[in-house]
Structures are given as C-alpha cells and as structure tokens.
Amino acid sequence: MAIDPTQVPRFAHGSRVPGWDDAADLTKDPAVVPDPATTPVPQHVRVAIEAEMAQYPDVRSAAIPALHIVQDEHGWCSPTAIEQAACVLRLTPAYLTAVATFYDMFSTTPKGRHDVYVCTNISCSLLGADAIYQEMLSAAGDDPEFHVQSFECLGACDIAPMASVNGEYVGPLEAEDCGRIVDDVKAGREVLPDKQLRKRKVAVEHWKGA
Amino acid sequence: MEILYRDLDDPELATLDGYSKRGGYEMLRKALSMDPNDVLNEMLESGVRGRGGAGFAMGKKMSFIPRGTMDKYLVCNADESEPGTFKDRELIQKNPHLLIEGIVIGAYAIGANKSFIYIRGEYQHQADVLARAVEEARAAGYVGERVLGSDHTIDLVVHRGAGAYICGEETALLDSLEGKRGNPRLKPPFPAVQGLYKGPTLINNVETLMNVPVILRMGGAEYARIGTETSTGTKVVSVSGCVQRPGNYEITLGVPSREIIMDLAGGPPEGRSIKAWFPGGSSAPVLPGDDEYLDLPYDFDALAKAGSMLGSGAIIVIDDSISIVDVALKTAKFYRHESCGKCTPCREGTNWTVKMLERVQTGEATPMDLDIMASVQEQIIGNCLCVLGDAMAMPIGSMIKHFREEFEAHIEAAREANGLGAAIPQVNRARQAGPYPMLDPADVDPTAAVA
Numbered sequence: 144m145a146i147d148p149t150q151v152p153r154f155a156h157g158s159r160v161p162g163w164d165d166a167a168d169l170t171k172d173p174a175v176v177p178d179p180a181t182t183p184v185p186q187h188v189r190v191a192i193e194a195e196m197a198q199y200p201d202v203r204s205a206a207i208p209a210l211h212i213v214q215d216e217h218g219w220c221s222p223t224a225i226e227q228a229a230c231v232l233r234l235t236p237a238y239l240t241a242v243a244t245f246y247d248m249f250s251t252t253p254k255g256r257h258d259v260y261v262c263t264n265i266s267c268s269l270l271g272a273d274a275i276y277q278e279m280l281s282a283a284g285d286d287p288e289f290h291v292q293s294f295e296c297l298g299a300c301d302i303a304p305m306a307s308v309n310g311e312y313v314g315p316l317e318a319e320d321c322g323r324i325v326d327d328v329k330a331g332r333e334v335l336p337d338k339q340l341r342k343r344k345v346a347v348e349h350w351k352g353a
Numbered sequence: 354m355e356i357l358y359r360d361l362d363d364p365e366l367a368t369l370d371g372y373s374k375r376g377g378y379e380m381l382r383k384a385l386s387m388d389p390n391d392v393l394n395e396m397l398e399s400g401v402r403g404r405g406g407a408g409f410a411m412g413k414k415m416s417f418i419p420r421g422t423m424d425k426y427l428v429c430n431a432d433e434s435e436p437g438t439f440k441d442r443e444l445i446q447k448n449p450h451l452l453i454e455g456i457v458i459g460a461y462a463i464g465a466n467k468s469f470i471y472i473r474g475e476y477q478h479q480a481d482v483l484a485r486a487v488e489e490a491r492a493a494g495y496v497g498e499r500v501l502g503s504d505h506t507i508d509l510v511v512h513r514g515a516g517a518y519i520c521g522e523e524t525a526l527l528d529s530l531e532g533k534r535g536n537p538r539l540k541p542p543f544p545a546v547q548g549l550y551k552g553p554t555l556i557n558n559v560e561t562l563m564n565v566p567v568i569l570r571m572g573g574a575e576y577a578r579i580g581t582e583t584s585t586g587t588k589v590v591s592v593s594g595c596v597q598r599p600g601n602y603e604i605t606l607g608v609p610s611r612e613i614i615m616d617l618a619g620g621p622p623e624g625r626s627i628k629a630w631f632p633g634g635s636s637a638p639v640l641p642g643d644d645e646y647l648d649l650p651y652d653f654d655a656l657a658k659a660g661s662m663l664g665s666g667a668i669i670v671i672d673d674s675i676s677i678v679d680v681a682l683k684t685a686k687f688y689r690h691e692s693c694g695k696c697t698p699c700r701e702g703t704n705w706t707v708k709m710l711e712r713v714q715t716g717e718a719t720p721m722d723l724d725i726m727a728s729v730q731e732q733i734i735g736n737c738l739c740v741l742g743d744a745m746a747m748p749i750g751s752m753i754k755h756f757r758e759e760f761e762a763h764i765e766a767a768r769e770a771n772g773l774g775a776a777i778p779q780v781n782r783a784r785q786a787g788p789y790p791m792l793d794p795a796d797v798d799p800t801a802a803v804a
Contacts, residue, residue: 198510199510200424200467200550201531201532201550202532203531203532203533204512204530204531204532205532206532206533207474207512207513207514207515207529207532208512208513210515211474211513211515241534242532242533242534245517245534245535245693246474246514246515246516246517246535247515247516247517248474248475248515248516249515249516260475263683264436264635264683264687265436265437265594265631265635265669265680265683265684265687266436266437266593266594266599266669268679268683269594269595269669269671269675269680270594270595294475294516295434295436295518295687295690295691296434296435296436296437296438296518296635296687297475298433298434298438298439298441298442298473298475298476299439299442300436300437300438300439300591300593300594300599300667300669301439301591301593301599301600301601302599303593303594303599307475310475310477310478311478312478341446341478344362345358345361345362345443345447345600345601346598346599346600346601346602346617347358347600347602348362349600350598350600350619
C-alpha cells in the first residue's frame with residue numbers, strides 16, 4: 144500500500160506535526176533575561192515565585208513551581224506569563240519555554256480556564272474511557288471556558304473510568320455524568336460530590352457488603 | 354496482613370494528633386538515639402526491596418551513599434505514573450505523617466540534610482495534604498533544624514511535578530527537580546555518587562520509605578520473617594481493569610496471584626474469564642490467564658522466573674471480551690507519548706511500533722509485520738539510557754509471543770471488514786524496502802565476481 148503524499152493529513156503550516164517547525168524570526172535577537180524595570184510582574188505573583196525560589200539550593204529548581212503560578216494567573220503559559228516568570232527567576236524566556244513544552248500540564252497555546260482531564264489509559268479504556276472522552280467533548284461543546292483533554296494514567300484506576308476536573312478526581316463515570324460535570328463547574332458547585340475520590344474509603348471497606 | 358493499611362480510613366490519621374496517638378514519631382525518637390549505622394543495619398537486615406518498580410534492596414541502596422560531610426540529599430519519588438498504579442496516592446492522602454517520619458529517619462541514616470518529595474502534578478489534593486502535614490511536623494519540631502534537640506538537621510520540600518511519566522525514572526526526576534526538561538542521565542555515575550545538584554542522593558519510592566518506621570519498630574530481623582526469603586514484607590497491590598472490586602489491597606509477598614485477583618478483587622465480571630494480566634504495571638510483560646500463571650506466588654523472584662516482573666505491584670486484568678490488539682495499541686501509544694526523545698531506539702521504536710499496530714488494527718499488515726515488530730522490541734531493550742523503551746518492548750513483545758494467533762486472526766478479520774481484498778502474500782519486508790519488487794535473482798550468478 145503506497146503512501147500518497149497528498150493524502151497525508153497536514154496542519155496549516157504544511158507539517159504533519161503541530162508547531163515543531165514554527166519558523167523562528169531570525170531577524171530578531173534572542174530574548175534575554177527580562178529587565179525588571181520594563182517587565183511589570185503582579186506583586187502576588189512575584190511574592191509566590193520568590194517564596195518557591197527560597198526553598199531550593201538552585202533557583203532553576205523553582206522553574207516548574209513558577210510556571211504553575213503564572214499559568215494559574217494567566218490561564219496558559221502565554222509569552223507574557225513566561226516573561227514574568229523569567230523576570231523573577233532571572234532566566235531567559237527560552238529556557239522556561241523549553242521546560243514548559245516538556246510537561247503535559249503546561250499549555251503554550253491558549254486554553255480554557257477549567258481543565259477536564261479524561262484518563263484514557265489502559266485500565267480506564269478497558270472500562271469504556273474512550274466513549275466517556277467523546278461524551279465529555281460533546282458535553283463541553285465549543286465552550287471556550289472548558290479545556291477537555293485526554294490524559295495518560297492519572298493514578299486512579301480504582302475509580303475507572305475517571306476524570307480530573309480542575310484537580311478533583313471523580314469516577315467511576317457514566318455517560319450522563321459528563322453533562323453533570325459541565326453543569327457543576329458552570330454553577331461553581333462541587334463537582335459530582337457523590338463520586339469524588341477523596342471521599343472514597345479503602346477498597347476492603349468500600350466493597351464490604353457489595 | 355495489614356501494616357500500612359491498618360486504620361488507614363481513620364480521618365484522624367492524616368493529622369499530627371491522630372498520628373501521634375497511634376505511636377507516631379516514636380520511631381524517629383528511637384532512631385535519633387541510635388547510631389546512623391545501626392539504623393542502616395536494621396534496613397539491611399530487613400531485606401526490604403524497593404516498591405517503585407526495580408525492586409532493588411533498599412538497605413543496599415542506602416549503604417552506597419558515601420560517608421562524609423558533603424551535601425547529601427534524600428528524594429522521595431511520589432511521581433506515581435505507571436499505568437495501573439495508585440497505591441502511593443492513597444497512602445499519601447490518608448497517612449502523610451508516616452511518609453514524613455520515614456523520610457526523616459532515612460535522611461538520618463545516610464546523613465542527608467535536605468530532602469524533597471517529588472509528587473506528580475496531577476495529585477493536587479494529595480500535594481496539599483502533604484504540604485499541610487509537613488507544616489505540622491515542622492511546627493512540632495520533627496522537621497527542620499536540630500530535630501528534637503539532636504544534631505540532625507533536615508529540611509523537607511514538597512515539589513509538584515507537571516505531568517510527565519518519564520520523571521518517575523530516577524535520573525529524569527533529578528533533572529526535573531533541578532528545573533530542567535525531564536531527560537534521563539547517563540549512568541554511571543549513579544545518583545548515590547552524583548545525583549541532585551551533583552551531591553550523593555538517595556531516591557526511594559513512597560511505599561518503601563513508609564516501611565522505614567515499620568521496620569524500625571519491628572526490628573529488621575523480625576520484618577524479614579514476613580513474606581518469602583527474598584521478597585520480605587507486605588506489599589500494597591493495586592488491582593484494576595476487568596475486576597469486580599478494583600482497589601488497593603495489602604498482601605504478604607508470596608501469596609498466590611489467584612488469591613489477589615479472584616478473592617480480594619472479586620475476579621472478572623460474571624460469565625467472563627481472564628485472558629491476560631499485567632502483573633506489575635503496564636511495563637511488565639503480560640501473562641496469560643492460564644492456571645499455571647495464576648497459581649504463581651506473587652513475589653519478585655517467582656514472577657521474574659515466569660518471564661514477567663512484580664514492578665510497582667499493579668495488576669491490570671484483561672478479560673476475554675477485550676481484543677489484545679487494542680490493549681497493545683493503547684500501551685504502545687502511551688509510551689510513544691511519554692518517550693522523552695533523548696535516545697533513538699526508544700523515540701523511533703515506540704513511534705514505529707504504534708504505526709505497525711495501527712496497520713494491524715486496520716488489516717493492512719501481514720503476519721510478517723508481527724516478526725518485524727518483535728525484532729524492533731528486541732532492539733530497543735538495553736539500548737537506551739533508561740528503561741522507558743524497554744518498558745514498552747517487554748509487554749508488546751510478550752503479547753506477540755503469547756497471543757500471536759489472535760493478532761493474525763485480527764489482521765484477517767480487519768482486512769475482510771475493510772474490504773482490502775485478498776491477503777497480501779508474505780514478503781520479507783526487511784529485504785524489500787522500496788515500492789518495486791526486487792529483481793529475480795534467478796539469472797544472476799552470485800559466484801561470478803569471486804572467480
């Protein structure tokens with residue numbers, strides 16, 4: 144079966160991989176460590192990052208905590224967010240971008256404020272996680288506030304199929320729970336209070352009498 | 354036998370008061386009154402093996418840390434990302450102080466004065482619980498400068514990761530903790546010699562460190578009597594997949610695997626049978642659901658002898674309603690996504706394995722592809738800096754080995770279903786790489802050039 148190059152799905156920039164060959168503007172100098180005088184950083188962000196820096200023998204260790212802080216502040220690791228973190232850490236934006244692109248929880252493209260990670264790894268998919276993920280996508284629809292992502296094992300296979308909604312683990316999920324998740328998040332309520340992992344007892348107790 | 358899981362559900366246990374009421378931090382006092390070498394000897398005597406995956410003797414690992422006054426570090430690996438594993442999550446959430454006590458005692462034994470808990474970023478609630486517990490312990494003087502009036506100083510930082518399976522590998526974890534991309538390092542030098550910030554570093558799993566106060570309480574020799582001769586102690590086993598009662602169960606090492614899957618976890622759903630199971634997380638070679646494998650004692654050596662491994666102690670059960678091709682593809686896709694890309698065999702091997710499995714799924718493959726896939730797996734094993742590539746190669750290789758007929762039957766069925774016509778005749782793709790058929794070698798005399 145020969146491959147027809149015109150049939151290979153490609154992104155708008157002509158590549159089969161999103162963004163890895165985004166053209167760099169070679170007419171510009173590489174970004175240097177941002178100047179504190181011209182880079183406004185919100186006071187609470189600066190304080191939080193400096194508190195992290197104080198915990199480690201080497202300030203670079205605070206890179207991941209700092210990216211968590213600026214991502215919470217800006218919603219995603221935008222150029223502004225990375226510049227602010229770089230300014231406080233005294234590192235180049237390129238260094239922090241390299242770190243941010245490595246980790247799944249950091250997004251260097253705009254995303255919704257509410258993270259819904261649906262686990263689609265082995266244990267969950269054995270129990271129908273792929274259908275739950277599709278259901279979750281359609282439940283969230285094109286609401287820009289939601290960022291639904293299929294995720295690798297989230298470490299909660301006892302409640303498979305499961306999802307992490309803004310960090311709250313819920314499961315086992317059924318198709319109709321997806322709509323409830325969206326409603327609960329929109330209303331600012333606790334997400335699926337009856338299915339939260341943190342309230343679950345150890346397995347021996349949980350299944351007693353089942 | 355329940356040691357770590359005793360009273361685990363008591364909500365009080367997560368607080369310092371509740372933990373102290375049950376004899377918490379007594380072992381820390383005892384350790385501080387002992388010589389560090391004696392604490393180390395207890396660990397050696399217990400024979401406890403690492404609970405994170407590799408199963409290396411913990412006491413031995415501790416004894417590799419050089420003596421001296423240089424900056425030494427203890428890192429707790431709580432980046433639990435192995436598919437199927439969720440024991441550390443429950444242990445941290447419900448009994449954080451036991452972990453802290455274990456870390457402080459471990460640090461005392463090796464002379465480390467700075468320690469880190471690297472917890473995966475997705476465990477937000479658990480990280481909060483842990484951070485609160487560390488604050489409580491610090492306020493009570495169990496963590497910080499001159500612990501309980503002794504000479505031992507220990508600082509403890511809870512570091513949240515950000516979602517990368519590879520950061521569970523010890524050297525990648527160190528790179529990530531230093532604020533870099535989580536790429537594994539070349540070994541040697543091993544972390545015990547040159548680890549975090551170039552200092553000697555001890556890295557242990559959550560469950561291993563939680564066993565430290567337990568061993569000190571029981572005495573190493575007494576602890577070694579639990580379990581089998583080479584696999585001592587209890588183990589928290591995470592059972593998931595096609596079972597009726599998934600969850601964490603604490604077992605004595607050496608019990609029959611059948612007991613865990615059938616009795617504790619309730620076995621597969623009504624009317625189904627076990628087709629295959631991962632004995633130790635998705636990185637362990639799968640074993641078929643035959644009686645000879647289910648009767649294996651669940652310990653490090655018995656599983657290794659049967660061609661698999663205990664790994665992180667995560668059993669994933671696959672029942673007969675599941676296609677093994679789907680499981681193989683899921684597994685391979687996971688490793689492709691999580692490969693850091695540093696070593697070529699892993700980066701390319703995971704990618705091409707996924708592509709070949711996709712061809713198997715759509716029916717475009719021939720049985721020859723299974724041989725190529727198996728040879729790709731063989732060429733990944735042992736050729737990378739870390740074992741992530743091996744972790745894909747072993748389960749995929751074992752699936753092809755045990756379930757080859759099913760793969761072949763799937764190819765035929767999918768070919769028919771997708772209307773791809775008659776079966777492609779077997780050709781040796783290793784020799785025929787181009788789009789054109791090779792020249793017929795009949796009228797070429799291979800000896801002509803020799804004369």
